[in-house]
Amino acid sequence: MTAPSSSAAEVRFVSVAKRYGAGPTAIESLDLTIRRGEFITLLGPSGSGKTTALNLLAGFQEPTSGQILIDGEDVSRLPPHKRNIGLVFQHYALFPHMTVRENIAYPLKQRRVAKAEMARRVDDVLRMVSLEIFADRLPRQLSGGQQQRVAVARAIVFEPRLLLMDEPLGALDRKLRESVQLELKRIHRELGATVVFVTHDQEEALVMSDRIAVFNAGRIQQVGTAEELYDAPETQFVAQFLGESNCWVGEVSPNNDALCTVAGACREIAGQRTPRTPTSGLAAAIVRPERCHVVARTAAIEGWNSVPGRLREVVYLGSQRKMIVDLEIGGSAVVTCTPDVVLPSEAAVCVRFPISATRIVPAS
Amino acid sequence: MSADTGRKATRWALAGLCTLIGLWLILPLAVIVPISFSGEDSFAFPPQSWTLARYANLVTPQWTQALLNSLVVALLVAGLCAVLGTLAAFAIVRSHSRAMVVLRLLILAPQVVPIIIVGLGVYLVFLGWQLTGTVSGFVIAHAALSLPFVVIPVAASLQTFDRSLERASASLGAAPVATFFQVTFPIIRPAILSGTLLAFLGSFDELVLALFLQSPTFVTLPVQLYRRMTDTIDPTIAAVATIQLGFVIACVIVALVLERRRAAGTKAG
Numbered sequence: 167m168t169a170p171s172s173s174a175a176e177v178r179f180v181s182v183a184k185r186y187g188a189g190p191t192a193i194e195s196l197d198l199t200i201r202r203g204e205f206i207t208l209l210g211p212s213g214s215g216k217t218t219a220l221n222l223l224a225g226f227q228e229p230t231s232g233q234i235l236i237d238g239e240d241v242s243r244l245p246p247h248k249r250n251i252g253l254v255f256q257h258y259a260l261f262p263h264m265t266v267r268e269n270i271a272y273p274l275k276q277r278r279v280a281k282a283e284m285a286r287r288v289d290d291v292l293r294m295v296s297l298e299i300f301a302d303r304l305p306r307q308l309s310g311g312q313q314q315r316v317a318v319a320r321a322i323v324f325e326p327r328l329l330l331m332d333e334p335l336g337a338l339d340r341k342l343r344e345s346v347q348l349e350l351k352r353i354h355r356e357l358g359a360t361v362v363f364v365t366h367d368q369e370e371a372l373v374m375s376d377r378i379a380v381f382n383a384g385r386i387q388q389v390g391t392a393e394e395l396y397d398a399p400e401t402q403f404v405a406q407f408l409g410e411s412n413c414w415v416g417e418v419s420p421n422n423d424a425l426c427t428v429a430g431a432c433r434e435i436a437g438q439r440t441p442r443t444p445t446s447g448l449a450a451a452i453v454r455p456e457r458c459h460v461v462a463r464t465a466a467i468e469g470w471n472s473v474p475g476r477l478r479e480v481v482y483l484g485s486q487r488k489m490i491v492d493l494e495i496g497g498s499a500v501v502t503c504t505p506d507v508v509l510p511s512e513a514a515v516c517v518r519f520p521i522s523a524t525r526i527v528p529a530s
Numbered sequence: 531m532s533a534d535t536g537r538k539a540t541r542w543a544l545a546g547l548c549t550l551i552g553l554w555l556i557l558p559l560a561v562i563v564p565i566s567f568s569g570e571d572s573f574a575f576p577p578q579s580w581t582l583a584r585y586a587n588l589v590t591p592q593w594t595q596a597l598l599n600s601l602v603v604a605l606l607v608a609g610l611c612a613v614l615g616t617l618a619a620f621a622i623v624r625s626h627s628r629a630m631v632v633l634r635l636l637i638l639a640p641q642v643v644p645i646i647i648v649g650l651g652v653y654l655v656f657l658g659w660q661l662t663g664t665v666s667g668f669v670i671a672h673a674a675l676s677l678p679f680v681v682i683p684v685a686a687s688l689q690t691f692d693r694s695l696e697r698a699s700a701s702l703g704a705a706p707v708a709t710f711f712q713v714t715f716p717i718i719r720p721a722i723l724s725g726t727l728l729a730f731l732g733s734f735d736e737l738v739l740a741l742f743l744q745s746p747t748f749v750t751l752p753v754q755l756y757r758r759m760t761d762t763i764d765p766t767i768a769a770v771a772t773i774q775l776g777f778v779i780a781c782v783i784v785a786l787v788l789e790r791r792r793a794a795g796t797k798a799g
Contacts, residue, residue: 226697246700247709259698263716272712273702320702 174203174360175236175327177223182232184218192218194384196232205354205361207371210381211407219381220330220364225249236328247276252321252359254331258313260305266316267292267301273324291319294353311342318350322357329354329361335370347373368408372396380404382530400442402450403530411452412499412517415529418449435471437524450529457523458501460489462510471524473499473517480509491517559775566768573765584769593770596754603668603750604734610673611729615680616722622681623688640675645738648675653742663745671743672733679732680725683789687721724788731781735774 177200184193193215200206208216221227222234225246234242241249260269267288274284292298295315305313314334321329331350335343351374354361365371371378372392380387380395380403388400399405402413414435435451443449453471466472475493482505489501489509499517561575569579588594618637622630640648652671653662661667691714699709715722737752744753751770758767 224697224701226700245705246697247703247705249701250703251701253698253701255694255698257692257694259692259694261695261698261713272699272704276703276708324703 173325173327174358176200176202176238177328177360177362178233178235179219179222180233180235182219182222182229182234184215184222184227185230191384193222193229196386198379198386198389200360200362201377203358203360204376205351205363205374207363207365207375207378208381209365209368209371209378209407211366214381215384216364216366216381217332220332220362223328223362224251224253224330250324250326250328252324252326252329254314254317254321254329254334256333256336258305258317258334258337260313260316260320262305265302265304266297266308269305269316270320270323272320277324287323291323294322294356295319295349310338311346314338314346315349318353322353322359325357325359327359329357329359331361331363333365334363335365335367343370350374372408378408380407382407396454398440399452399525399527400440401527401530402452405450405452405525405527410455410500412455412458412519414451414495414497415448416451418444418446418526420445435473435524436521437471437526438522440525440527442528443526444528448529449526451524451526453519453524455488455500455502456486458499458517458519459503459507460491460501460509460515461518462512463514463516467518469522470518470520475499475515475517476513477509477515491515493517562768562771562775565765566772568765568768571765572763573768584766587766588769588773593751593754593766596749596751599665599668599748600734600751603665603672604730606665606669607672607676607733608726608730610669611676611680612722612726614673615677615725615729616684616718618677619681619684619688623685634681637677637681641678645675649738649742652739656743662743663748665748667743668733668740668748668750671739672736673729675736675739676729676732679728680722683721683725684718687718691717720788720791724785727781727785727788731778735778 177198179196179198182193182196183191185191196215196219198219208219210216218227222229222242225241225244225248229242232242233240236249261272264272270288270291271284274287279287288301289298292301295318297312297315297319300308300312300316305316308316314337317334334350335346338346347370350363363371363374375392377389377391378395379389382403388395388404390398395404395408399408399411402415405411406413416435419434437451437453460477463474473493473495475491475498477489478492478498479490481488481490485505486502487505487507489503491499491501493499501517564577565573565575566584567580567582568574568577568584569581570577618633622634656662656667656671661670695713695717696709699713700706704712735752736750737756740750740753741756744750749757751774755767755770758764
């Protein structure tokens with residue numbers, strides 16, 4: 167994280183809920199503090215509430231209840247044009263009847279910035295996104311990537327305290343997307359503004375964000391850095407949405423120490439208790455594929471879980487090898503390892519993984 | 531015979547047929563043009579001698595006043611339809627109210643109901659309100675008739691309008707009114723202009739309602755033409771018709787160009 171500029175905004179959602187008529191609730195209850203100058207990503211599948219959260223923050227919708235505070239000021243009922251927030255839209259929303267320069271000058275014109283000052287600032291951001299030579303073209307004469315940069319330039323030229331981006335890379339091809347990701351990171355560093363980025367692409371979230379808020383079904387599942395979310399997911403949803411996980415759902419044991427077990431289908435799996443692990447009822451034991459090993463069936467080892475199964479498939483992926491094991495208790499497990507690991511010769515194997523790398527989380 | 535030559539033959543046949551239909555539509559109109567320069571006092575075709583006298587005859591108060599009346603009414607109708615039609619199109623496209631289905635039908639109704647019935651209804655009501663033979667009477671009646679010419683293209687243009695542009699404008703600091711004038715209006719302007727032009731023509735050409743609403747002191751150009759045609763066989767009306775034809779063709783070409791530009795604009799946007 168870079169040093170936040172003094173003008174970067176701090177955003178707080180306080181028990182924000184949004185319902186549409188009698189329909190399903192878009193956002194159940196949202197409590198989230200976005201720190202000054204941070205790059206936070208709202209990540210989730212479509213319909214999870216992340217876009218609604220963005221629209222509430224931008225002012226296109228009003229919360230049904232709760233408050234949204236920007237730098238301590240309640241903006242929940244403030245119309246969008248008074249919020250001073252830069253926005254980059256999924257399909258860029260460039261004004262088709264204006265040139266690149268006119269598009270970028272638009273927010274300055276609304277603020278009655280003097281002509282000379284306006285020209286200087288437009289030139290500055292044009293240089294920042296390397297589009298100087300396209301200044302007098304119309305948006306339709308530009309490629310998707312160039313249009314996207316115009317949209318970013320237009321959203322930052324008035325130096326907003328907060329920059330929102332709604333899946334801004336969704337319409338770009340993969341290769342272009344990677345270079346734009348780095349470009350956006352650079353712009354965030356140079357501006358020092360707070361950035362709220364919405365995406366359903368977990369890889370994009372991992373690359374770009376200081377912190378990630380994972381949304382599902384109108385609720386935040388977990389907020390944290392990429393490492394925290396990947397290494398210490400707090401719910402089954404987070405574990406499965408962010409990267410791959412092996413997962414066993416069962417009755418959680420009532421013992422209250424750091425370790426507990428999930429028992430289901432006549433086998434117990436032990437793992438680390440987390441702050442949100444229930445003391446009774448259903449829970450999920452989760453472990454990442456790269457923490458598992460496929461070994462010949464031998465006696466159990468202290469500190470490890472062992473699940474017997476049959477090796478069904480081995481897929482060679484270049485930098486790693488991926489194995490799929492059909493488990494005797496039903497279902498299958500995915501194990502990844504480096505290609506030089508020697509595999510057991512028999513098909514009857516054990517999937518073995520350390521209890522310390524297994525987490526018991528609320529089932530979803 | 532290959533499929534390619536077959537296709538070529540079809541294309542030639544189609545071109546021929548279209549040319550015939552075109553001639554069938556245009557020739558009766560085209561006959562008017564030479565007659566307007568005819569030296570005889572009849573509609574004999576082809577003319578035996580040539581003169582510009584018919585056009586000179588037009589510079590009489592009878593014709594100039596009718597032309598002026600028509601222009602004033604048509605311009606007011608065009609202005610009224612541009613504003614009301616655009617507002618109605620916004621309501622129809624942007625409101626989620628069920629009432630909009632009814633509104634749409636009501637706006638189309640005058641074009642669907644036989645014009646003679648509309649004329650009779652308007653006449654009976656306007657007689658009571660003393661609006662017959664007045665500019666306002668003509669403007670109100672013609673505007674009701676011409677409203678769909680604006681509502682239909684503007685509603686179509688709003689339907690394809692990307693509303694995230696308005697959100698973008700708001701996020702960049704423009705209040706709703708500023709957004710309308712800087713973003714929405716410039717993008718739907720070609721549709722409004724082409725609709726307005728058609729509304730103008732709809733009023734300028736209109737005869738049936740005008741026949742009901744005319745008075746001895748207030749006559750529009752189509753009414754004057756009709757009277758002359760039925761009273762006397764006078765080639766002067768051929769001159770009027772030629773001028774009107776040229777004017778209308780010019781208007782239609784402008785409307786088509788605007789419409790094409792709108793289509794190109796929405797495609798690119």
